[in-house]
Amino acid sequence: MSAANPARVLSVEGVAKRFGEVPAVRELGLEARDGEIHAVVGRSGCGKSTLLRLIAGLEVPDAGTVRIGDRLVAGGGAWVPPERRGVGMVFQDFGLFPHFTVLENVMYGLADRARPERESRAAEVLRLVSLDGLGGRYPHQLSGGQQQRVALARALAPEPALLLLDEPFSNLDTALKRELRRELGEVLRRAGITTILVVHDAEDVLDLADRVTVMRDGAVLQAGRPGELYESPRDAYVARIFGDANIVECRVVSGGVTTPLGTVECAVGGAPGETVRACIRPEDVQVSRDGPGRPATVRVVAGAGRSVLLELDDGHGTVTARAPEGADLSAGDRVFARVPAACVRLFPGG
């Protein structure tokens, strides 16, 4: 995190932006290092898109600074307009120029180069996104996935220092999404470009991102490697963003906590008798027909038999769990549920 780190491509410090009375981003910091794929995750309206626009120069910050490489581009009295920031951006609706062909779209950002060089560079990036041969088409003649790759090629063509992707998976159907996630990862790694991408579903970036920053209400909630955030979410919001989660209340006892699924041993800050909250992933709940564990009744079977809602006996509430392979559970069945100590993720804030 040292300010002199030479590999730092982007650093956002203390940035704030409000629209009228509504703060969109407040006191926000973010860094990205060379070649890193950095995902910013949060529900819609958390300010993540505003952050992207602040980096691109499409919004002016009310406070704080944005640096790209060593250059101060916004804040501290400085301002570099978007066209001189050396940042490529792919918009949620792609923003392709409908009156230009694919090739013309891609060459648009290469205005300062000689014609033959522009053409060869455009052909190169079109090859990179596997669209070679489609240069003569118009955007409306392409599928949604192809349009997105054109937008990506256009953003990559001028060899920007930084690439920004706004909700790259939101305008695509589910079948396409999975394929595109893989493709996008490949293209970005091949291009070796530092990327900030903004998504609302962390599942989309678990395999793709090197680092993840979770945002809520315009501020950073937690940042780290995807695995870290999945394993130790700071609170219920982060836990839910990284997949299904049972958020449960636990009572502190000496040497551990009592969860609705039984008492587990763990290190815990609070004094005995206090209440803390924790996340238990459905896949970590061990369900069996004959114990051990807390007795429960199956209430709902969902997801083609793969997911169950259990009502725990003695008023311990409900939890969702992954049904064990081949258990063939149905509503009303009596089962036992338990959770390994390592899988109870206590929230530091309680």
Next chain:
Amino acid sequence: MAVGLSAARLTRLRAVPWRWVGLALALVAVLAVPIVVIGAGVLRPAGPSWDHVAGTLLPAYVGNTVILVLGVGVLALVLGVGAAWLVTMTRFPGHRFFSWALVLPLAVPAYMAAYTWAGMLDVTGPVQRLVRTVVPGMSDAFLQWNVMRIEAVVVIFAVVLYPYVFLLSRTLLERRSGSVLESARLLGRSGWSVFFRVGVPLVRPAMAGGVALVLMEVLNDYGAVKYYGVPTFTTGIFRAWFTLGDVDTAIRLSGILMLIVLVLLVLERWQRGDARYSDAGASRFTARYPLRGWRAAGAVAFCATPLVLGFALPVAQLLAWSGRSAGTVVDAGFLVLSLNSFGLAAAAGGLAVAVAVVLAYAARIERGRLTAAATKLALLGYSVPGAVIAVGVLVAVLALDRTVLPGAATLLTATVLALLFAYLVRFMAVAFLSVESGFERVGESVRMASRTAGASPLRTLARVELPLLKGALGAAGILVFVDVLKELPLTLILRPFNFDTLATRAFQLATDEQLAASAPSALMVILTATAVLVVLHRVLANGETG
């Protein structure tokens, strides 16, 4: 912290695209001059003839204006809303035809309809001739009934101006009719009850907006009231300026007229509240009330009446007169008139579009409130009567001549420059709203994409936005073109000596009782406007279904 704050402010200031904002603000400032001149001029000491005007003429101006505003307002509302309801909610023979044809009277300038009707109802006109032939014993009292009265002006204004109310109401009803109105019917309401309890409240914003447009045209009119001898503010301004030579009185009358317009605007805004003209809930599958028998006949009569009175009969009469006079009137002089008119209209259209693009684009890339607020000032001209703008332009030009630029008055008043400038002031809103909606449709992501791809605002405009705006720019230019072609009072005041347009020549010949000779010019204006109206309507209709 204080340093940090000022640094942030410095960043914000640097981020403003000053070239564009500066250009836009300068344009707005220039466009606002005539209006500001009139506003400020009201505070100047009264002119020498003010006491005379205020004592003997002003009561008549006010009285006539009140009658016109109330009469035309009510009549246009009934015609516009009634017809809109019939063509959107009911089925009767010809409802499809009326749905677009009822817009046609917009192509007929009120003053042309006015003197054409006067000619038709004249003692020697076709109507009285017909009556005399059919009923030879008809009393002289009826035959000498004088059409030149304010009631006739009210009716004529209403039958040519109701389309403003009709268009806005029809749009609202088409967009919202589906679920709201059908649920009212399913709940057991009769047709009339649905109309008054649900339909009328639904089109209320269109009623307010449409009537405001109608009344602005009424207040703007000079030709019709002048021809019918009904003294109002516009005729008063002409009289003070040309007959009495009293600039200050002309300014004061202009100021009062502008104040009346302002009150209208405020009332409209207040009445409309938060309601919007557009709504996403469009429905194509509205069940219509089938009308049969006398109800169907009534609907046809209701829709046909304003169409016949405001369009068909005046055009037919003008055609008949033209047939009589074309041989002598349509000559080289007529060609010059046409070239003057079309040239002026095209130049004004082009200029207005160019200025509108700068204003709309600056507001978009600045994204602050400065340019947007300033732009509102530039749009105000559309509600200000042409005569008022003309006086404002003349006063400004004379002031310029006296102070910084001796010779400016000669240059500007001897050429069409002052006239073009006044058209810009008057019709900027027409061009701007069309261009603005074009920008709206193009959306902002292509602009942002262009900027992040390294293009400056200017290159973005030239390479991306303008090519995508072609349709909107064309529509904007054409709308201004037609408005300029029809314009009368402003042109009468500001045209260079011995310079005539189709509109001014038609009006002058009509005033000299040479109605037949005036007809070809009038017809040229009306037919051009009709063609544009039909084409634009076709294009818009296709755009909505396609």
